[in-house]
Amino acid sequence: MDISNKDRARELPVQQIDVFTDTRDILAHANRAAKKRGFEDWLICDVDAHHTETISWHELVQYIEDPVIRHQAMLFHDEKMGTASYGLNGDMGLKYQDVGGRIPHQAGIREKVDDGVHRDVTLSRRAMSALGVDYMVLFPTPMLTLGLHPQPEMEVYLGRAYNRWLIDKVLSKDDRLKTLAYLPFNVPKEAERTIEEFSGQPGVIGFCVPSVRHKAVHHNDYMRIYAMLEERNLPIAFHAAYHWQDQSLATINRFLGMHALGFVWCNMVHMTNWILNGIPERFPKLKSIWVESGLAWIPFLMQRLDDQYLMRPSEAPQLKKLPSEYMRENCWYTTQPMETVNMKALQLTLEMINAESQLLFASDWPHFDFDLPQEIYDLPFLSEQAKRNILGLNAAKLFNLDPTPRKTL
């Protein structure tokens, strides 16, 4: 029997996706979905994506300001064997996000990059193009636990080096890449210095407090920081993470459980303090963004705090309205990882947080629980305007970005 070419199946070039597979091949279905939905004409801002800064740590440590620490760090990377990155704390080998190799892009992105720019520029561009994203806000990864470092000054050294390195090597090479610069929150004076130094630098659209830390966000030491950000109209983000050494998670033996709770708990604690101590009353124009805790925790906390507050208003005397009202008017939230198994619950959540103005799309690419823009587009209960707002227009307003789409699909 004669078989014409059109009747022959074409073997896909990638039979099994692994850590060497090109981002564009991994996300080929996402790109097709973006084209199918006409995202060419939609502004899409990805407010939380990541790179693995430790791959470039030997390069990054050269940006440490302190000459003695810089020298130590460079020698450490030139000479020491079998260690983690200089100065970083964290959970060392407890990084099971890739589910034993099942999700290779989480384990490593080892594809070929030879575009003449830093690998993180190339990899981010490939992801933006595949996902249909116009602007991508980059955050570090292992540095997100620096808030628990036993040496508070190390957060200052490494946080500043990271900001300088990121601007120099990545953000200044592509104005579609942005960041919320690292704030060394454990040393308030240095955090203030960071705001002075990095406000207005290429790609810096706000500042980020990695949430895993045991510092009270309502302490008087931080009021100057909030005032400085409010004056500059720059948002403050609380980026969640997990840390398995946290005693409240000590009995959990499965990464699944620890990750599910850890990524939410840190922001629930900070949000509780933020609201009950009246930070939105003291800084009504300060915009706070709550990043990477998903969304399901917000209705729970709103209800819990409202009920308790009405019984004990004398303990939160600065509040003039319900905690939930501050949470839906003064706070912004990123979508990922958006809980979608119960659509009814998700719909109610989006109503409760006033998603039409307060919700910001985030992919969290390349992490194992990343989301795609199509998940917002496909929600059956949102208007087109609400979808456009969540996918990009809310972020454009919040960060003062040009709302004209810039991508080519």
Place this chain on the structure above:
Amino acid sequence: MAEYLVCSEDEIADGGRKVVACGEREIGIFRVKGALHAWHNMCPHRQGPICQGRIYPQVIEPVDERQEVRTLQYNEENMHVACPWHGWEFNLETGRNAGPAKYRLHRAELAIREGQIYVVL
């Protein structure tokens, strides 16, 4: 109905696969315990490329007569493919999710003639 020639039967060994495009659609053909199974390359979770994922035996945790557990084990009787996007796992023979049975892969029809494998869509 359209038929697409994939390859000869012996090109897919036991434990092997071939993921192909048939026009606009992508199909993964797997051989498990000697039999061929074909699935649309579209994870029911987020439409990820499920058929291009890694293959693992099902993970089980045996419980002894005292209701105690000691080790995790692989059950080679049930082979799973894991979606490389988010890790959703499905049985390669039944298409059923490793957890709730309501999540399933979409099976594609195969025809075998004169030692050649065809996808029928």
